[in-house]
Amino acid sequence: MNILILGSGGREHTFAYKISESENCTKLFVAPGNAGTHAIATNLPISVNDFEAIRSAVLEHNIEMVIVGPEDPLVSGIADYFAKDDRLKEVMLIGPSSRGAMLEGSKERAKEFMMRHNIPTAAYASFTRETLVAGKKFLDTLQPPYVLKADGLAAGKGVLILNSLEEAKHELENMLAHSKFGEASTKVVIEEFLDGIELSVFVLTDGKNYKILPTAKDYKRIGEGDTGLNTGGMGAVSPVPFADEELMRKIKERIVIPTVNGIAEEKIDYKGFIFIGLIRVNNEPYVIEYNVRMGDPETEVVLPRIKTDLVELMRATSQQKLDEISLEIDKRSATTIMVVSGGYPEAYDKGKVISGISEIQDSIVFHAGTAVKDGDIVTNGGRVIAITSLDEDFRKAIKKSYQNIEKLSFDRMYYRTDIGFDLS
């Protein structure tokens, strides 16, 4: 069948890489894609939010399956748009309805869902401009650090963790009264701070059945030792070494099953990925957030470990037959290191020629922000390339990625040299 992937990052190149290996895929399209997807698929110059152009492309190219990479089109209702259209409703679309996507699109709605289904998470209260004074009073009752979350989508920047009460009150006011994150911060969730180590669990659900995919740990800060500004993610490791059988049992019983059952009970149309951001405190798991898509760069370590044919897995998801398929996972560890443009996550230049890609051996090159210009591969984003390696343990895999990164170069190239530093 012909398949379309929506998105342009390392996540989408990884999906394209796995799907292009499948004999179930005839023609593969990526919209808008990058230089990596250009080499293995047909890139279509269409924005992920332009539903009408996507509709035309699906009809023109006889596309039978659409995999939605990022959250934006999901929150805007791409699954609902397909379901309502006579010519698109038979297309298998991987991604939840907009109601389902609100688990990521609204922090408050996600918290309410967790409360309804008894899913462990930090205590919270939410406030609007009208209740700003009450919000400040609520902060008086908490211990530092203070966690403030813009309710809506804020491109991963909407969470502030502040040490002083005064600063927390000031930022709460900035968010609510001065629209610090625009529309996204018309409501703010104030949360109890949880002190522990983070991990992510990925679940594929057809709305009824589910499969737990490999775990991963992401390194979000720009600087060594998890310091400096937050980024989309600077590297990832799968599986997470401390996610032992006991922790995974708790996560499954207390979080995964209640989440999938909650989705079914509330009759939410959900055929897609659930990315559960967790924190482990005293060996007990708590949900920090839900995302309604795969993570980036987590995809670059999760998908390469899935041996089951990805198209079959996506088809079973769409047809509500996940119970009929078995999931086979590569036991090896996968690690990825993100190579970024100097300046990221603040201002950076684009259009720098990247050299050395063809010299990389024993690792997989996943393109993130790249483009083809005058026959060269050039930088086209903050996060540029992810180098994924597989080996019998994560240290060996990380070493392989670092050896290969040394072959790459472009002006002001940067990467963290300590991915995995906190794992033993």
Ligand code: AMP
């Ligand atoms: P989120 O966008 O919800 O994933 O939050 C971004 C980051 O803020 C998370 O990855 C955590 O590192 C941190 N964070 C969010 N909520 C909490 C919390 N309640 N306690 C401690 N850290 C948190």
Ligand code: GLY
């Ligand atoms: N790496 C975090 C995310 O994709 O949201």
